[in-house]
Amino acid sequence: AQSVAQPEDQVNVAEGNPLTVKCTYSVSGNPYLFWYVQYPNRGLQFLLKYITGDNLVKGSYGFEAEFNKSQTSFHLKKPSALVSDSALYFCAVSRNTGFQKLVFGTGTRLLVSP
Amino acid sequence: EAEVAQSPRYKITEKSQAVAFWCDPISGHATLYWYRQILGQGPELLVQFQDESVVDDSQLPKDRFSAERLKGVDSTLKIQPAELGDSAMYLCASARGEDRRGETQYFGPGTRLLVL
Numbered sequence: 001a002q003s004v005a006q007p008e009d010q011v012n013v014a015e016g017n018p019l020t021v022k023c024t025y026s027v028s029g030n031p032y033l034f035w036y037v038q039y040p041n042r043g044l045q046f047l048l049k050y051i052t053g054d055n056l057v058k059g060s061y062g063f064e065a066e067f068n069k070s071q072t073s074f075h076l077k078k079p080s081a082l083v084s085d086s087a088l089y090f091c092a093v094s095r096n097t098g099f100q101k102l103v104f105g106t107g108t109r110l111l112v113s114p
Numbered sequence: 115e116a117e118v119a120q121s122p123r124y125k126i127t128e129k130s131q132a133v134a135f136w137c138d139p140i141s142g143h144a145t146l147y148w149y150r151q152i153l154g155q156g157p158e159l160l161v162q163f164q165d166e167s168v169v170d171d172s173q174l175p176k177d178r179f180s181a182e183r184l185k186g187v188d189s190t191l192k193i194q195p196a197e198l199g200d201s202a203m204y205l206c207a208s209a210r211g212e213d214r215r216g217e218t219q220y221f222g223p224g225t226r227l228l229v230l
Contacts, residue, residue: 004156032215032216034218036221041224041226042223042224043118043120043205043221043222043223043224044157044205044207044221045221046218046219046220046221049216049218050216051215051216090156090157092156094216099145099162099164099169099170100145100209100216100217100219101159101162101170102147102157102159102219103159104156104157104158105156106154106155106156107154107155107156
């Protein structure tokens with residue numbers, strides 16, 4: 001069975017500083033990995049995904065994520081945080097066979113202070 | 115930019131009543147998903163459709179929940195009777211369904227249900 005762990009309930013960072021939101025995964029075979037962002041009372045918004053190829057994936061709004069197979073991690077990063085980045089971030093994993101089924105982590109709240 | 119539509123956005127109901135949620139996926143998307151997101155948790159898949167067929171409903175509480183996608187386009191999720199523990203955000207998502215390898219799912223704004 002596939003699973004995702006987001007070890008931090010909340011990450012605090014000052015505006016202009018780099019941010020990292022951690023994610024580790026467990027899945028049989030090669031994983032498909034996703035990051036989504038959720039603003040209050042809204043649905044999930046796709047940020048980026050890893051399917052294959054380059055381990056560094058670039059996505060929307062300046063976010064990027066690094067796939068590390070040996071550490072089974074897919075951490076989300078941004079070089080310079082904005083106050084508007086404050087939101088709830090979800091990592092998700094999907095198996096690479098059959099119908100796609102996303103399994104989400106519990107989420108990490110990112111708080112960027114001015 | 116095409117979006118997934120959901121209605122209503124908010125629903126308050128009393129225990130034992132019936133509720134229904136509607137979802138209209140992005141045009142042309144063959145795959146449709148219903149997720150439940152309990153406050154403070156990540157979304158959990160309830161049911162997945164490929165066109166009008168259910169391909170995964172293993173996590174759907176079938177004694178009270180039902181879902182249909184009769185013409186393979188829009189979908190309805192029903193709860194009857196509602197219980198207090200059903201209070202959650204119900205999210206609909208869709209994907210093209212053409213290439214199963216790492217397809218992106220696009221989410222609607224959700225329906226927040228409160229059962230009193």
